[in-house]
Amino acid sequence: MYSQALDQRDESPRGVDDAARLARFDERVAAEDKIEPNDWMPAAYRKTLIRQISQHAHSEIIGMQPEGNWLTRAPSLRRKAVLLAKVQDEAGHGLYLYAAAETLGITREELVDQLLTGKAKYSSIFNYPTLTWADMGAIGWLVDGAAIMNQVPICRCSYGPYARAMVRICKEESFHQRQGFEIMLTLSRGTDEQKAMAQDALDRWWWPSLMMFGPHDASSVHGEQSMTWKIKRFSNDELRQKFVDATVPQADFLGLRVPDDELRYDAGSGHYVFGEPDWDEFAAVLRGEGPCNEQRMAHRRRAHDDGAWVREAAEAHAAKHKAAVA
Numbered sequence: 399m400y401s402q403a404l405d406q407r408d409e410s411p412r413g414v415d416d417a418a419r420l421a422r423f424d425e426r427v428a429a430e431d432k433i434e435p436n437d438w439m440p441a442a443y444r445k446t447l448i449r450q451i452s453q454h455a456h457s458e459i460i461g462m463q464p465e466g467n468w469l470t471r472a473p474s475l476r477r478k479a480v481l482l483a484k485v486q487d488e489a490g491h492g493l494y495l496y497a498a499a500e501t502l503g504i505t506r507e508e509l510v511d512q513l514l515t516g517k518a519k520y521s522s523i524f525n526y527p528t529l530t531w532a533d534m535g536a537i538g539w540l541v542d543g544a545a546i547m548n549q550v551p552i553c554r555c556s557y558g559p560y561a562r563a564m565v566r567i568c569k570e571e572s573f574h575q576r577q578g579f580e581i582m583l584t585l586s587r588g589t590d591e592q593k594a595m596a597q598d599a600l601d602r603w604w605w606p607s608l609m610m611f612g613p614h615d616a617s618s619v620h621g622e623q624s625m626t627w628k629i630k631r632f633s634n635d636e637l638r639q640k641f642v643d644a645t646v647p648q649a650d651f652l653g654l655r656v657p658d659d660e661l662r663y664d665a666g667s668g669h670y671v672f673g674e675p676d677w678d679e680f681a682a683v684l685r686g687e688g689p690c691n692e693q694r695m696a697h698r699r700r701a702h703d704d705g706a707w708v709r710e711a712a713e714a715h716a717a718k719h720k721a722a723v724a
């Protein structure tokens with residue numbers, strides 16, 4: 399349906415990409431020019447962007463649930479206000495990203511439909527439960543930390559609207575990361591019980607956070623092409639390594655232990671060597687078999703149905719306005 403229409407738009411009347419336009423596109427990407435919505439682009443570039451930006455948008459929207467779970471149980475008014483602001487930021491990120499995806503010629507309704515029907519993915523990380531308050535710290539510190547590592551390079555993405563949306567998103571993610579780290583710091587400097595809670599959260603969120611970067615480069619389907627197009631600037635494995643290198647010293651500062659027996663610093667390379675995430679678990683989560691996949695989607699569908707009256711009211715208002723103008 400939509401993809402056919404988009405493919406036609408990116409092809410010449412003979413149904414073949416015009417070599418001159420493709421060469422010009424490649425030149426512009428190589429020269430670090432931004433590609434804008436009305437510029438010609440290869441159909442596959444458009445499709446990849448829609449896939450990645452919408453997966454990112456859906457992740458922000460589904461990502462509100464694990465933390466939303468703790469809004470009513472935050473340990474103080476200040477903690478509650480901060481967490482509420484963070485969850486609201488995530489809703490905002492979802493909206494900028496849906497808007498960025500819409501500039502590629504797909505409608506919001508189609509994007510939402512792809513999420514609700516299970517056609518589009520969202521990040522594996524949000525299919526894990528938030529069992530204690532320390533999970534709010536671990537999510538901010540590790541999950542937002544991984545998101546920043548992944549997303550800062552996307553501020554230089556070749557597609558203008560995505561790159562610009564990422565600038566603001568990354569600024570807000572930095573605040574999220576700091577608030578998570580501060581929760582972990584408070585707990586790890588607290589009572590034995592609080593410190594144990596922080597360690598338990600690190601134990602449960604460490605490996606899923608490493609999985610956020612996607613499969614190894616050798617198994618990455620889109621990685622190489624996305625790097626050529628300058629949508630991605632670093633490979634999945636490069637970003638995972640950067641994340642481990644940045645985060646292990648932070649765990650040391652907190653006095654917490656990263657749950658990896660193979661973890662060691664290699665002075666020769668200046669990098670940490672670390673163990674393998676459980677890739678069977680990753681595959682299962684992507685198949686919809688993670689601990690919370692069903693719950694997350696059921697909640698999202700319910701929220702969408704509950705919001706039907708808002709969409710109907712907006713449509714009725716738009717129709718009335720159109721009739722008045724005509």
Ligand code: BYC
Pocket residue numbers: 449450453454455457458461462488519520521522523541542545548549609610611612613617618619620621624634684
């Ligand atoms: N979860 O060829 P590959 C956030 C899929 S942060 C689920 O390497 P690509 C937030 C991948 O889609 C999270 N699926 O793909 C943080 C592909 O399947 P399809 C969102 C995953 O695109 C805190 C297949 O595996 N961030 O929002 O080159 C609070 C093969 O992978 C995952 C972004 O989306 C995964 N972890 O690289 C609130 C950042 N990993 O599509 C919210 C932008 C891989 O062919 N996205 N897959 O069916 C990216 O940078 C890239 O899309 C990825 C994957 C690194 C995620």
